[in-house]
Amino acid sequence: MSVSPHITSPYGAHRTVGAVESYPRFLWRSLGVATDGNWLFYGWMTLLTAIALVGANAWAVQVRDGMIVTNMSDHVSWGLYIANFTFGVGLAAGGVMMVIPAYLYDDEEMHELVIIGEAVAVAAILMSTLSVVVDLGRPDRFWHLIPGIGKFNWPMSMLTWDILVLNGYLAINLHIVGYLLYMRYLGRKPNPRWYVPFVFLSIIWAISIHTVTAFLYCGLGGRPFWNTALLAPRFLASAFVSGPAFILLVLRALRSTTNWEWSPRPAQTLIQIIRVAMAANLLMLFSELFTLFYTGSGHAAAARYLFFGSHGATGLVPWIWTAVTLNLVGTALFCMPHALERGSVRIAACIMCIIGIWIEKGMGLVVPGFIPSTLHEIVEYSPSPTEWKVTAGIWAFSMLVLTVLIKLIAAVHSRRLHSTAPHLP
Amino acid sequence: MSSGQPLPSLPILDQEPTGRRGFLKACGATLGLAAWATALKPLTEWAQDVSVEEFLQKHYRELKPDEKQAVFRRLEADCKQDHGVDVTISDPQAIPGVQFAYALNLSICIGCRKCAEACHIENNHDRATNNSYIRVFEMVMGGIDFEKGDATYDHPVPQPGKFYMPVQCQQCENPPCVTACPIEATWQEKDGIVVVDYNWCIGCRYCEAACPYHARRFNWEAPQIPAEEINPDQGYLSNRIRPQGVMEKCTFCLHRTREGKMPACLEACPTGARVFGNILDPHSEIRWVVENKRTFVLKEELGTKPRFYYFFDE
Ligand code: SF4
Ligand code: SF4
Numbered sequence: 001m002s003v004s005p006h007i008t009s010p011y012g013a014h015r016t017v018g019a020v021e022s023y024p025r026f027l028w029r030s031l032g033v034a035t036d037g038n039w040l041f042y043g044w045m046t047l048l049t050a051i052a053l054v055g056a057n058a059w060a061v062q063v064r065d066g067m068i069v070t071n072m073s074d075h076v077s078w079g080l081y082i083a084n085f086t087f088g089v090g091l092a093a094g095g096v097m098m099v100i101p102a103y104l105y106d107d108e109e110m111h112e113l114v115i116i117g118e119a120v121a122v123a124a125i126l127m128s129t130l131s132v133v134v135d136l137g138r139p140d141r142f143w144h145l146i147p148g149i150g151k152f153n154w155p156m157s158m159l160t161w162d163i164l165v166l167n168g169y170l171a172i173n174l175h176i177v178g179y180l181l182y183m184r185y186l187g188r189k190p191n192p193r194w195y196v197p198f199v200f201l202s203i204i205w206a207i208s209i210h211t212v213t214a215f216l217y218c219g220l221g222g223r224p225f226w227n228t229a230l231l232a233p234r235f236l237a238s239a240f241v242s243g244p245a246f247i248l249l250v251l252r253a254l255r256s257t258t259n260w261e262w263s264p265r266p267a268q269t270l271i272q273i274i275r276v277a278m279a280a281n282l283l284m285l286f287s288e289l290f291t292l293f294y295t296g297s298g299h300a301a302a303a304r305y306l307f308f309g310s311h312g313a314t315g316l317v318p319w320i321w322t323a324v325t326l327n328l329v330g331t332a333l334f335c336m337p338h339a340l341e342r343g344s345v346r347i348a349a350c351i352m353c354i355i356g357i358w359i360e361k362g363m364g365l366v367v368p369g370f371i372p373s374t375l376h377e378i379v380e381y382s383p384s385p386t387e388w389k390v391t392a393g394i395w396a397f398s399m400l401v402l403t404v405l406i407k408l409i410a411a412v413h414s415r416r417l418h419s420t421a422p423h424l425p
Numbered sequence: 426m427s428s429g430q431p432l433p434s435l436p437i438l439d440q441e442p443t444g445r446r447g448f449l450k451a452c453g454a455t456l457g458l459a460a461w462a463t464a465l466k467p468l469t470e471w472a473q474d475v476s477v478e479e480f481l482q483k484h485y486r487e488l489k490p491d492e493k494q495a496v497f498r499r500l501e502a503d504c505k506q507d508h509g510v511d512v513t514i515s516d517p518q519a520i521p522g523v524q525f526a527y528a529l530n531l532s533i534c535i536g537c538r539k540c541a542e543a544c545h546i547e548n549n550h551d552r553a554t555n556n557s558y559i560r561v562f563e564m565v566m567g568g569i570d571f572e573k574g575d576a577t578y579d580h581p582v583p584q585p586g587k588f589y590m591p592v593q594c595q596q597c598e599n600p601p602c603v604t605a606c607p608i609e610a611t612w613q614e615k616d617g618i619v620v621v622d623y624n625w626c627i628g629c630r631y632c633e634a635a636c637p638y639h640a641r642r643f644n645w646e647a648p649q650i651p652a653e654e655i656n657p658d659q660g661y662l663s664n665r666i667r668p669q670g671v672m673e674k675c676t677f678c679l680h681r682t683r684e685g686k687m688p689a690c691l692e693a694c695p696t697g698a699r700v701f702g703n704i705l706d707p708h709s710e711i712r713w714v715v716e717n718k719r720t721f722v723l724k725e726e727l728g729t730k731p732r733f734y735y736f737f738d739e
Pocket of ligand 1 (some may be wrong): 593594595596597600601602603619634636637638639640641674729
């Protein structure tokens with residue numbers, strides 16, 4: 001990377017010199033780069049767009065016809081959407097896991113890749129926000145949530161806290177990504193004053209978004225399954241797994257689709273994080289289950305339903321055992337350094353942990369909070385086709401955004417997208 | 426694609442922008458926009474039902490008296506248009522010095538569900554779902570264990586060895602549902618009744634998750650009621666026909682009780698198991714029950730302080 005402001009890059013020579021180099025122009029040119037690619041790239045983007053369109057249509061029908069098209073009910077009033085929201089917040093928090101070693105321990109190599117973690121965080125926050133929006137019965141009244149114009153029940157409602165921290169987190173990460181990219185684009189060294197404080201802020205903030213999201217649930221005294229002090233630490237531990245696992249996959253994709261080369265060390269650090277976090281997560285899960293089942297109190301009713309079914313209702317049993325199996329096998333793979341050398345094993349381990357946690361933090365956490373109901377009725381829930389379509393659409397749309405972000409990062413990194421103006425000292 | 430890089434492995438993500446594809450891109454963008462517009466078309470069909478005034482309506486407690494009147498008249502006109510029925514929307518206010526409370530004598534409740542039925546009719550509930558704010562549980566004698574209870578029984582009552590326990594909104598003095606709501610769409614009135622502004626609620630259902638008594642109901646679709654069955658005496662904060670996608674709950678029939686009448690469920694009860702009134706009035710029956718019977722409230726340990734008491738005869 002160039003330090004002198006006058007020399008841009010060796011690849012800069014064949015570009016024509018532009019006159020005005022401003023941030024808007026940077027964004028405009030980014031748009032050009034982001035939409036340029038070969039047929040494989042277009043195929044991928046078209047596929048994602050198609051899925052997003054199906055989801056958008058399903059959501060529009062849901063708004064028109066009412067949420068009756070979902071399988072939620074007054075007994076199980078949150079389902080797949082809020083499950084996906086919870087997972088998304090974890091992914092966003094996990095996105096900054098790369099940041100911690102990079103800045104707290106001054107791991108130089110990690111610095112290069114930090115921006116990827118931030119991009120994952122941005123896409124994940126987008127996913128969470130969309131998951132909440134589609135869960136609203138009246139999205140047209142969204143403006144009631146805007147502080148100042150609407151009526152913001154702050155600080156009482158945990159949901160308002162969640163809205164604040166999520167938006168704050170999005171803003172911080174957008175700033176860091178945008179600033180780092182722009183500086184590289186200009187061929188300048190980023191000024192630490194403009195981003196290092198924000199990076200530290202984002203680390204603290206990452207913890208806060210997942211803690212506050214846990215408080216959404218554990219603050220409800222009437223729902224014993226959620227009403228446990230362990231919820232927030234468990235959320236964090238699992239975020240430290242899903243986030244790095246997801247980033248490992250992104251790095252993998254980057255490697256096979258770009259010329260970007262880096263040493264295996266950052267990936268090793270991420271794998272270390274996953275090992276420790278997964279062990280902590282499973283330990284806490286075990287201790288929670290022990291407390292519930294050994295004392296056999298009434299509080300165990302939801303856990304009993306989740307793991308073994310109750311009164312003949314077994315809707316969540318396959319879900320949770322799938323999650324347990326995937327988490328255990330995934331963790332085992334992560335603990336086998338030799339096997340992990342193989343790309344396919346590493347990918348499989350990441351995918352297993354991601355799906356395992358998606359179920360554990362989603363269907364395995366949100367839904368049993370409602371079964372049995374507060375008056376001990378057992379009404380089951382499984383997502384309707386509409387809910388699946390909308391959720392798939394949200395994933396596709398977020399992956400679309402992530403692809404564009406990563407493409408920009410790669411383009412700036414390889415100096416294909418860079419400022420062409422001579423710099424003034 | 427020829428960027429002159431060594432190692433051109435599979436440059437998908439860091440490809441050289443060519444600039445030659447401008448035309449194709451423009452076509453793609455146009456097609457894409459058209460596809461999005463088509464996918465989201467149901468939204469425009471739905472938006473026709475939401476008027477600008479409705480969209481911009483302020484929170485109930487911020488409406489000035491004349492604005493309130495305009496809202497009520499608009500809702501009446503909407504009802505006429507949608508259902509062909511003339512209704513009046515009233516807005517009785519909490520009476521100073523009144524705190525409502527309810528008590529239910531479990532020794533004489535026979536589980537006939539007349540109260541639930543009366544609620545269904547009084548409050549303009551959706552007919553197809555047979556919705557009601559009251560759920561009656563058939564409980565096993567010997568304890569108060571909801572795990573052994575059953576709210577979906579379908580046989581003659583009362584059954585031997587069973588007793589019956591109707592549950593509705595407990596109008597908690599410390600209501601977790603109100604704390605939960607992110608936009609103050611639900612709140613506690615001066616007389617203790619917890620209400621919802623159906624025109625302000627965004628339908629996030631956080632309050633439904635927060636309520637420990639399964640008291641809240643969501644409008645998963647617009648309620649359907651035959652015109653001749655619509656109760657035309659409607660309160661803005663209580664039994665008016667709810668829009669799709671918002672939360673609702675028992676309001677102790679405030680459009681009746683603030684006018685000096687009894688709640689519909691109490692009037693319907695054939696055994697006289699229900700006692701309702703102003704707990705601040707030392708001569709009221711409810712006060713006598715709370716002072717002289719061994720009453721209890723549901724889930725006392727949660728600290729919600731229900732205003733709904735249960736008791737048995739000695
Ligand atoms: S019973 Fe439920 S809905 Fe009624 S006031 Fe208490 S928490 Fe709110
Ligand atoms: S559903 Fe409505 S009343 Fe309930 S918390 Fe959400 S906005 Fe408030």
